[in-house]
Amino acid sequence: MRKISRWVRENLFSSWYNTLLTAASLWLLWVVFSGLFQWAVRDAVWSGGSAACQQARQLAQSEGRPWGACWAIIPANIKLLMAGTYPPGELWRLWVSVYLAALLLGASAGVWKGLLRETAIAIGAGAVVLALLPWSTAERLWIGGIALALFVPMAIFWKARLFRAIRWAVGVGWLLLPVIVLVLISGFSPWLPRVETTQWGGLMLTVILAVVGIVASFPLGVLLALGRQSELPLIRWFSILYIEVVRGVPLVTVIFMASLVLPLFLPGNLRIDQALRAMVAFTLFTAAYIAENVRGGLQAIPRGQIEAARALGLHGWLITLFIVLPQALRAVIPANVGQFISLFKDTSLVFVAALLDLFNMGRSILANPDWLGFDGEMLLFIAFVYFICTYSMAHLSHRLERILGVGER
Amino acid sequence: MASARTPLWRDIRVLRWGAQGLFVLILVLIANWFYTNLQINLARTGIRLGFDFLGSTAGFGIAEGPPFQPTDSYGRAFWVGVVNTLRVIGIGILLATVLGLVGGIARLSSNWLVRQIASVYIETIRNTPLVVQLFFWYTAVFLKLPRVAESIELPGGIYLSQRGLALPRPYPAESFTLWGIVLIVGAVCALGVYLWRRLSLARAQRVGSPGLWALGVFTTIAALGGGVLRPIAWEVPVLGTFNFEGGWQLSPEFAALLFGLVVYTGAFIAEVVRAGILSVPKGQTEAARALGLPPILVLRLVVLPQALRVIVPPLTSQYLNLAKNSSLAVAVGYPDLFNVANTIINQSGHALEMILLIMVSYLSISLMTSAFMNWYNRRVRLVER
Numbered sequence: 027m028r029k030i031s032r033w034v035r036e037n038l039f040s041s042w043y044n045t046l047l048t049a050a051s052l053w054l055l056w057v058v059f060s061g062l063f064q065w066a067v068r069d070a071v072w073s074g075g076s077a078a079c080q081q082a083r084q085l086a087q088s089e090g091r092p093w094g095a096c097w098a099i100i101p102a103n104i105k106l107l108m109a110g111t112y113p114p115g116e117l118w119r120l121w122v123s124v125y126l127a128a129l130l131l132g133a134s135a136g137v138w139k140g141l142l143r144e145t146a147i148a149i150g151a152g153a154v155v156l157a158l159l160p161w162s163t164a165e166r167l168w169i170g171g172i173a174l175a176l177f178v179p180m181a182i183f184w185k186a187r188l189f190r191a192i193r194w195a196v197g198v199g200w201l202l203l204p205v206i207v208l209v210l211i212s213g214f215s216p217w218l219p220r221v222e223t224t225q226w227g228g229l230m231l232t233v234i235l236a237v238v239g240i241v242a243s244f245p246l247g248v249l250l251a252l253g254r255q256s257e258l259p260l261i262r263w264f265s266i267l268y269i270e271v272v273r274g275v276p277l278v279t280v281i282f283m284a285s286l287v288l289p290l291f292l293p294g295n296l297r298i299d300q301a302l303r304a305m306v307a308f309t310l311f312t313a314a315y316i317a318e319n320v321r322g323g324l325q326a327i328p329r330g331q332i333e334a335a336r337a338l339g340l341h342g343w344l345i346t347l348f349i350v351l352p353q354a355l356r357a358v359i360p361a362n363v364g365q366f367i368s369l370f371k372d373t374s375l376v377f378v379a380a381l382l383d384l385f386n387m388g389r390s391i392l393a394n395p396d397w398l399g400f401d402g403e404m405l406l407f408i409a410f411v412y413f414i415c416t417y418s419m420a421h422l423s424h425r426l427e428r429i430l431g432v433g434e435r
Numbered sequence: 436m437a438s439a440r441t442p443l444w445r446d447i448r449v450l451r452w453g454a455q456g457l458f459v460l461i462l463v464l465i466a467n468w469f470y471t472n473l474q475i476n477l478a479r480t481g482i483r484l485g486f487d488f489l490g491s492t493a494g495f496g497i498a499e500g501p502p503f504q505p506t507d508s509y510g511r512a513f514w515v516g517v518v519n520t521l522r523v524i525g526i527g528i529l530l531a532t533v534l535g536l537v538g539g540i541a542r543l544s545s546n547w548l549v550r551q552i553a554s555v556y557i558e559t560i561r562n563t564p565l566v567v568q569l570f571f572w573y574t575a576v577f578l579k580l581p582r583v584a585e586s587i588e589l590p591g592g593i594y595l596s597q598r599g600l601a602l603p604r605p606y607p608a609e610s611f612t613l614w615g616i617v618l619i620v621g622a623v624c625a626l627g628v629y630l631w632r633r634l635s636l637a638r639a640q641r642v643g644s645p646g647l648w649a650l651g652v653f654t655t656i657a658a659l660g661g662g663v664l665r666p667i668a669w670e671v672p673v674l675g676t677f678n679f680e681g682g683w684q685l686s687p688e689f690a691a692l693l694f695g696l697v698v699y700t701g702a703f704i705a706e707v708v709r710a711g712i713l714s715v716p717k718g719q720t721e722a723a724r725a726l727g728l729p730p731i732l733v734l735r736l737v738v739l740p741q742a743l744r745v746i747v748p749p750l751t752s753q754y755l756n757l758a759k760n761s762s763l764a765v766a767v768g769y770p771d772l773f774n775v776a777n778t779i780i781n782q783s784g785h786a787l788e789m790i791l792l793i794m795v796s797y798l799s800i801s802l803m804t805s806a807f808m809n810w811y812n813r814r815v816r817l818v819e820r
Contacts, residue, residue, distance in 0.1 A: 037547035044546045051548040260455040264462070274801040275794050276759035278773065283794075286786045290476050291469040371564040377766070385567050392574075402575035409563040409571065416562040 069094025073160075075102050076396040083399075096400045100407050101160070103391050107408075110227015110382055116219070120230060121168050123207040128175035130199050135176070136183025137196055141425055143180070148418070150176040204241060208234075223301035227382040229411065231301070235383065236370040239308030244362070246309065247316025248355075252346065254317065255324055265317070272314035278375050281307040285379035304379045312369055319361040323354035359430060363423035367416050374412075384408055488783050489513070495778055497770045499686055509779050516775030517796060523693060523761045523771065524800070528754050530697045535704025535753075542709050553705070560702035566766050568699060573691035573767040580687075583678055592671040594679060600690050601672035604683035614666035621656030625649040642728075642736065688769040692761070700757045707753060711746035712738070743815045751808035758800050772796055 038048045071082045071094060079096035086093035100107070109120055128149075135146035150173040157170035183192065211234075213220040226234065253265030272280070284307035285300060292298070298306075327350055335349040374385040382390060388404045391397055397404075443449050477484065489510035497503045497512060500519040541553035560568070578597060581587060586596035594601040632645035661667070672682030685693075715738050723737040724730075764771035776789045783789075 037545075040545060047544070047546045047549050051546075051552055054552070055548075258451055258455050258458075261458055264458070271794075271798065274755075274798045276762040276773070276797060278762050278765065279790065279793050279797065282773075282777075283790050286780070287790055290787065291472050293472050294476060294479065371562075374564040374566045375763075377566075385564065385570075389570070402571070402579075405567060405571040405575055409567050412564055412567065413559065413562045417558065420562065 064092065064094070066095050071096050071098050073098050073101065079400065095403050097403060099391075099397055099400050099403050103397075106228060106387055106391060107384060108228045109230050110387055111225045112227070112230070113221060113225065116213075116221060119210050119213075119218070119221075123210055124172065125175050126206065127203060128172050129179050130196065130203060132176040132179035133183045133196050133199070136180040137193055141422070141429060145422065146176045146180060204237060208238075223299050226301060228387045229384045231376075231381065232370070232373045232383040232385075235301075235304060235308060235373045235376065236366065238305050239312050239369050239373075240362075240366045242305070242309040243312035243316055246313035248320055248351070250313060250317035251320035251324060254321055269314045269317050272311060273318070277307075277311050277372055278378050280311045281375060282378045283307070284310070300379050300381055304376050304381055307379075308369060308373070312365060315365055316362060319358045319365060320354060322361065323356075323358035324350065326357055327353050356430060360423045360427040363419060363426065367419050367423070370416060370419070371412060384411065482784060484785075484787065486788055488785050488788075491783075493779070494782065497775065499689060499770055509783065512775050512779060513772065513792065516770060516772035519769070519775075520761055520764075520771040520773075520796075520800070523689070523696065523764070523769070524758045527693055527696045527700065527757050527761065530693070531700040531704055531753075531757060532750075534697055534701030535708055538701055538705030539708025539712065542705060543712060557702045557705050560699055561706070565695065565699045565760055566763050569691060569695040569763055569766050572695045572698075573687065577687040577691045577694075583674065586674070586679075592669070592682075594672060594674075596679075597687065598678055598684075599687040600685040601679040602683045602685070603669040603671045604681070605667045605669055608666055608668040610664040611666040614660050614664045617660035617664070618657055621653045621660070624656060625653035628652045642732065644732075644735070686769070688764070688767050691767050692764050692769045692771075695767075696757055696760060699760070700753055703753050703756070704750065707746055707749045710749075711742040714745045715741045740815065747808065747812045747815055751805055751812070754804055754808065755801055758804055759797065762797070 039045045069082075069086065069092070071079050075098060076096075079098055082096070083093045105114070109117060112120065131142070131146050131149070135143040153169055153172040153176075157166050157173075161169065183196075210218070211221065211226070211230075212223070250265050250269060253261045254269065256262045256265070281304060284303045288303055288306065289298070331349055331353070332345055335345045340349065373383050376383050377386045377389070385408055388408045392401055392404055490508050492505075493507055493509050493512045494505050495512070496505050497515050500515045500522070503512065503515045538553055538557060541549050542557065544550050544553070577599070580595055580597050583596045583598050586594040586601075588594055592603040626649065629645050629649035632643065632648045636643045636645060670681050670683075672679040672684065674680075719737055719741065720733055723733040728736065761771060762773040765774045765777060768774070773793060776793050780786050780789045
């Protein structure tokens with residue numbers, strides 16, 4: 027008890043202005059949370075579709091009291107928000123993709139210890155918690171099964187981690203995963219019916235755009251960073267010009283350009299759809315930022331490393347490939363995770379290319395007359411989903427930074 | 436000695452020029468391919484390139500900014516968009532800096548509650564997309580405000596309603612010229628005080644704040660003059676039949692965009708400020724105190740100059756981000772340059788030229804901002820001896 031009162035005195039009432047600040051903060055919290063509690067919890071409608079929400083609102087209006095939130099908008103539209111207009115009969119392909127990633131993550135968590143294992147356990151626990159929400163039985167099984175898909179390979183590969191070949195296999199699995207998933211989702215004739223990208227949407231499209239963007243822009247970014255450091259003036263000037271121009275314009279204009287102007291520069295018979303154009307835009311845009319991150323890594327390498335490599339008889343590209351790049355790329359992993367986070371958030375800008383990612387799917391649901399006027403609920407949910415994803419990734423990047431010891435040497 | 440010449444394919448000079456030649460050749464080939472496709476596509480769709488269309492009549496209205504009629508030209512419409520963008524960027528940078536400063540200091544506060552509130556604000560805002568936030572402020576906050584007839588009245592004649600924000604507008608009264616003379620007299624007095632303080636400080640070999648003295652003198656004279664003469668009158672918005680009349684009116688679009696940008700960038704600037712203050716070793720403050728400097732001088736002469744050095748470069752990139760993010764006005768319908776250009780493209784079909792104009796505009800805004808900040812950075816940066 028004495029400890030508590032001491033803590034309170036030291037942290038809240040240490041001086042007269044701190045006491046004042048505490049009082050002001052408490053007042054602010056009270057104002058915000060009393061209103062929020064009434065709206066989001068006490069008077070909220072949790073289920074029952076748009077009719078229940080409209081009814082509750084009309085009732086509150088006729089009684090002249092403030093109405094509550096309509097959380098029913100989320101379960102009623104959850105499929106659209108997660109997978110867009112993907113054909114319901116083909117949804118199993120998305121589940122299989124998620125399970126492939128989960129199995130691979132579980133296997134990696136078994137083979138490599140540390141952060142990967144913690145991540146896998148956290149995601150598995152998250153899946154269990156998510157499965158407790160009111161879903162249909164089938165959905166509940168799909169979601170809860172993710173935990174199994176993570177933990178079973180983790181246990182198996184824990185035993186097998188000593189074999190080198192296993193590690194290689196897992197590594198190759200990660201390289202193949204994006205390709206397999208893309209093929210699975212878009213389908214290939216004649217075995218799997220094709221699903222056009224116009225039917226992709228929701229969180230799924232957000233994740234695909236972000237992952238494709240970061241994977242495709244990485245090699246381009248490394249090349250640009252090397253080009254900026256090059257001793258050949260023409261290549262250096264080109265790299266600098268590209269990086270500075272792209273970094274000086276907003277992303278929306280790049281997406282806009284890719285969606286409107288890119289088709290003008292391609293042969294008429296080469297039709298590329300909006301999703302692909304957006305991917306091109308994200309790749310071109312992110313590459314410039316990755317290049318600047320990598321440049322930071324390149325500059326952090328002591329000259330002695332290059333001189334030692336030269337003394338050993340290596341030269342030119344071999345030094346870059348075997349001495350400089352491995353160290354530089356290791357040092358910029360956290361910065362690139364940060365880049366991925368901002369790319370993940372920036373995928374919400376695809377409205378200029380008329381794509382329906384998580385945010386814009388939400389917007390189009392809000393334009394539906396049934397759900398008119400429930401903007402706050404929908405946007406808060408979308409913001410919450412983004413927050414969960416980006417905050418956990420930021421946390422991961424922070425941990426990674428400490429493990430890699432970046433900035434300590 | 437047999438002078439074996441290096442063979443051509445191993446001569447570093449030849450290799451270098453060869454590599455660059457190859458690079459340029461590939462670029463030219465790609466550019467040529469693009470150009471041929473462009474010619475074919477343009478011929479097929481019947482679009483002619485060129486900026487002549489900027490002179491033709493726009494035919495659409497712009498709700499905000501400098502006066503604009505639908506009969507004005509596309510070029511004028513674009514210019515209105517540029518002015519609107521600059522307006523948001525200018526006010527936004529100012530307010531975001533203030534908010535960031537407060538947020539950064541609050542996150543380092545010795546008060547636990549204040550610290551927690553600041554952290555929650557910074558983390559929530561930083562981890563959600565700006566466009567979601569803007570849309571939230573616009574549709575779920577500003578458009579959900581009461582109708583004009585039932586506006587919320589804030590102290591000081593400020594009204595909040597669905598139509599946006601109505602503020603009192605200051606305008607010069609008749610005595611404004613007289614007050615101007617008082618101001619000049621005040622400035623002269625302040626300069627005199629400044630020089631006198633500096634001289635006496637230098638003679639006593641002490642440090643002090645002559646600038647603060649001068650500022651104090653100037654403010655006192657200006658406030659006294661203002662109190663007697665009343666040179667600035669306020670035009671208070673009055674509720675008319677349909678909307679507010681008079682005063683300074685901000686549309687809900689502008690208010691939502693400005694609010695969203697300021698809250699978002701403020702959170703990032705808060706982190707920059709926090710990192711800057713934390714970067715000054717504790718020993719510096721302690722040493723300054725041990726030398727007998729009063730707290731205000733410790734902050735001004737020891738902590739701030741060192742913190743600014745760390746703060747200014749990332750602050751610059753936050754300003755640039757704010758400038759670029761202002762293009763998200765299109766999500767809330769504020770007629771900034773991107774939004775107006777979008778309308779122009781939809782009407783005239785000249786996508787290529789307009790995108791070129793948009794990019795050049797943003798590039799010049801970015802370049803000007805970073806040029807200014809680089810100049811400032813040179814002033815605060817470490818001078819190595």
